[in-house]
Amino acid sequence: MTATRAPRRPRWFLREPSPDAGVRLFCLPYSGCGASMYRQWPATVADIEICPVQLPGRENRMREEPFSSFGSLAEMLCDALAPHLDRPFAFFGHCSSALVAYETALRLQRRGLPVPARLFVSSQVAPHKGPHGRFLEMSEDELRAEVVTLITALGGVPRPDMVDLSLEVLLSDVDAHKAYGVSPPEPLPCPASVLGWDEDVEVPHELLHDWAELGETTFRLLHGPHYGFIGGPEALLRAFATDLGRTHQPQAG
Template sequence: MRPAANPVWLQRSPSPAAAGRVFCIPQAGCGTNVFENWPREQDSIEFLPVELPGRLTRFKDRMPATFQGLAADMVAGLEPYLDVPVAFFGHCWSAIAAFEVAVHLERRGLPPTRLFVSSELPPQLGPAGRMLDMDEPELTVELEATIRDLGREPHPELVALYVRVLRDDIGLRRRYVASAPLRHCPITAIGWTDDTEYRPEQLAGWADSGKTTFVVFPGRHNRFVDAPAELLDAICAGFPSR
């Protein structure tokens, strides 16, 4: 019998009936609630939000100093659930985390079925991002805008907590040195037509990080939180025929 879900990394037990699993990594300063609109599964593919250190149920856990360290810890925590084809989804900052997880798994001889990266510059073009040089008041404004974009009203105390999370996450991006390109895991790079952070054409460099397919979907930077059908369909299509 498969062990119960690791309470550190997953909020629920993966289904033993799943034909594949997508581990969904929240972006900087956010928790698994950004995936609350996503279904549990589609076409026998299970979507599993990953709880990162320092947020929600893991406020007391410290984020590793590097994306590579985070990837190693995540793979160790998710290892019991790699018994079916798996993919990783990352948006913006978490696209880099997802890339490093795929690299780590490749080095262990366990390449994911596919890596999905949304609205983020490729690893070799970093550190990059307009938030890298923001001070705490500026990050507060940025976080409040993100919360409103997710359809919620910012709560001052929670914002203060998550600004510290966001600051630590940005520190990882500032220190980041990219690993070697992927050799076996294919990449799907996702752009959004109305994205004011990164235009779809800015994602072209992902081709230097592995064999990459490019798609562009309608919507703003954080449109992924709405679980658009075209995005979910593309993710499920990335798995082997069942």
């Protein structure tokens, strides 16, 4: 009799979180992207382990159904991350993934699970002030052009097949963002660091201050455009360490 193979468990991480980390920073991918978008970031900042999270429907999970809403994704993330919440942790989300980070933190609190030490929300208006963003009004052709720009910014070559796959994911993400709305919003379950970028024309930093209505926030204005976070700039890494109470030594060069 042939043994039945157990179904393969989804891989939520490109590398499993280390048991030696002092703090884990779970980094959620930007719209249309997978976990490899964080490949330019260091593996650690002080004793903070950078843990890029892989979402269904992209890269090595391309054959899986993408999420249908931020709420459903947050529920899945609670299940996937629960075994790794055995030490202080934080979430980083840029643009729409900042809202996913917020929703996941709320659901952890509702379930009686550990909540983040801090949320890092970048280039995203507060949950009750959206949905906001030029991408939400773009045509498919315009979004295709943005995919080409993003792949190039990530250091890749925008081959037609890669663009087509990424566009499919981006369209799904945009639909989920359009459908998202909370009124009134729930208070933050932990402090938040709200990160704006001084050259960001997609989500101007002046629009981010309403996060303060939800609880304890620290606002930081960093230098760079909307995609500036991709390279893991030193000011961003320093913000992680400072706001999580760790000591960071800047990388040489």
